[in-house]
Amino acid sequence: RSYCSRVALTQGLLFKQLFESESSTYTYLLADTETKEAILIDPVLETIDRDLKLIHELGLNLKVAVNTHCHADHITSTGLMKKRLVGLKSAISKLSGASADIHLSEGDKINFGKHYLTVRETPGHTDGCVTLVLGDQSMSFTGDALLIRGCGRTDFQQGCAKRLYESIHQKIFTLPDHCLVYPAHDYRGQTASTVGEERKFNPRLTKSVEEFVDIMNNLNLPKPKKIDISVPANLVCGVHEV
Amino acid sequence: RSYCSRVALTQGLLFKQLFESESSTYTYLLADTETKEAILIDPVLETIDRDLKLIHELGLNLKVAVNTHCHADHITSTGLMKKRLVGLKSAISKLSGASADIHLSEGDKINFGKHYLTVRETPGHTDGCVTLVLGDQSMSFTGDALLIRGCGRTDFQQGCAKRLYESIHQKIFTLPDHCLVYPAHDYRGQTASTVGEERKFNPRLTKSVEEFVDIMNNLNLPKPKKIDISVPANLVCGVHEV
Numbered sequence: 488r489s490y491c492s493r494v495a496l497t498q499g500l501l502f503k504q505l506f507e508s509e510s511s512t513y514t515y516l517l518a519d520t521e522t523k524e525a526i527l528i529d530p531v532l533e534t535i536d537r538d539l540k541l542i543h544e545l546g547l548n549l550k551v552a553v554n555t556h557c558h559a560d561h562i563t564s565t566g567l568m569k570k571r572l573v574g575l576k577s578a579i580s581k582l583s584g585a586s587a588d589i590h591l592s593e594g595d596k597i598n599f600g601k602h603y604l605t606v607r608e609t610p611g612h613t614d615g616c617v618t619l620v621l622g623d624q625s626m627s628f629t630g631d632a633l634l635i636r637g638c639g640r641t642d643f644q645q646g647c648a649k650r651l652y653e654s655i656h657q658k659i660f661t662l663p664d665h666c667l668v669y670p671a672h673d674y675r676g677q678t679a680s681t682v683g684e685e686r687k688f689n690p691r692l693t694k695s696v697e698e699f700v701d702i703m704n705n706l707n708l709p710k711p712k713k714i715d716i717s718v719p720a721n722l723v724c725g726v727h728e729v
Numbered sequence: 730r731s732y733c734s735r736v737a738l739t740q741g742l743l744f745k746q747l748f749e750s751e752s753s754t755y756t757y758l759l760a761d762t763e764t765k766e767a768i769l770i771d772p773v774l775e776t777i778d779r780d781l782k783l784i785h786e787l788g789l790n791l792k793v794a795v796n797t798h799c800h801a802d803h804i805t806s807t808g809l810m811k812k813r814l815v816g817l818k819s820a821i822s823k824l825s826g827a828s829a830d831i832h833l834s835e836g837d838k839i840n841f842g843k844h845y846l847t848v849r850e851t852p853g854h855t856d857g858c859v860t861l862v863l864g865d866q867s868m869s870f871t872g873d874a875l876l877i878r879g880c881g882r883t884d885f886q887q888g889c890a891k892r893l894y895e896s897i898h899q900k901i902f903t904l905p906d907h908c909l910v911y912p913a914h915d916y917r918g919q920t921a922s923t924v925g926e927e928r929k930f931n932p933r934l935t936k937s938v939e940e941f942v943d944i945m946n947n948l949n950l951p952k953p954k955k956i957d958i959s960v961p962a963n964l965v966c967g968v969h970e971v
């Protein structure tokens with residue numbers, strides 16, 4: 488039953504999955520139910536008011552707003568959120584080349600109360616993509632590296648199909664089968680998967696590396712609509728003064 | 730911390746939340762990870778292929794496809810799904826007036842493996858609305874009765890604001906605060922709430938019954954686009970031969 492999804496068992500964890508429909512982006516809020524320390528993953532500019540209202544209602548103390556990579560399809564709200572929440576720090580990988588308060592590298596931990604996320608570098612969609620794994624390995628936030636039954640594209644922003652294949656196999660598929668997979672996007676109404684399911688059913692990643700590279704190099708996708716405004720903005724947390 | 734969401738702790742439960750973006754409907758798949766017996770809540774005609782593929786991949790034996798009520802905004806896939814899956818039974822409340830293999834009433838149980846859902850009648854949006862509660866009361870599927878920070882409208886299909894207010898207060902807000910709330914719809918990218926959160930933060934249900942009735946009677950919403958085709962179809966499981 489390794490491919491069966493199940494609800495995670497982490498005690499004392501508050502978890503909210505949120506969706507921004509224009510860019511089909513998932514934002515994730517995690518908090519320690521005791522200390523109220525919270526982190527936010529991949530928040531979107533358009534939904535900043537919804538997200539801040541929820542954080543406020545739940546009485547959370549948002550410590551870190553982290554991006555899994557420098558997004559090309561939407562503008563992050565981390566910069567604007569820093570202006571609205573005193574003490575909030577932005578975070579992104581060092582290899583993204585983007586400015587932020589915290590630059591993340593392989594093995595780094597982001598603490599919130601008794602919980603933490605560990606950084607796994609998973610380049611291939613971009614050089615600076617990371618996957619964030621909850622301390623007990625019950626949840627992974629895979630950004631645009633691994634999507635549900637799909638993966639991030641590799642045809643712009645330092646994309647490299649071979650690197651993405653290796654990242655997913657070496658850094659994500661080595662997690663426990665029951666580890667939940669929460670991607671940065673889904674376009675088909677799917678909300679979560681598991682490592683076991685993706686190892687078994689992902690139509691691209693179950694192929695050989697050669698076949699995968701071939702698939703990825705022949706997708707012929709249009710350029711993301713917002714890439715020319717999103718990438719420069721996201722290099723500075725979505726605002727021009729960080 | 731009663732208003733904090735948390736991930737449910739039910740062992741041996743497979744759970745998938747799925748979204749249909751045209752009608753903003755959530756479909757829920759639940760299964761026993763041992764026996765593979767599964768139930769599906771509020772499946773939508775447009776996403777039948779996605780849902781059947783997932784059920785097949787996960788090796789599930791879908792026993793019952795249940796609608797929380799006779800929907801006005803989309804056509805159910807239960808009728809068509811019965812033609813594709815041998816042995817599948819459709820279910821809806823007796824009070825809905827719709828035909829189905831199983832007619833549900835207050836207190837009825839829908840079993841799948843060692844798990845079950847209990848039926849709570851929660852009329853007000855329609856006469857036949859039910860809320861389905863997991864045996865351990867860790868999850869509730871509230872249909873169009875209680876939505877996240879909102880509720881179903883009461884201006885068509887036997888809608889009655891006072892009845893909806895009483896249903897939610899007597900049948901949903903009496904569940905444990907930590908009980909997760911999974912509605913049939915969300916229009917703002919929210920995926921789940923809890924009973925405790927809604928008791929505390931729902932902008933309509935925290936009002937008095939008089940204020941609630943006043944709010945609901947003055948929403949001035951347009952008629953659902955698909956009501957004239959959806960309701961007649963959903964009275965017969967979405968197909969004209971059940």
Ligand SMILES: [Fe+2]
Pocket residue numbers: 556557558559560612631639
């Ligand atoms: Fe991306």
Ligand SMILES: [Fe+2]
Pocket residue numbers: 798799800801802854873881
């Ligand atoms: Fe409805």
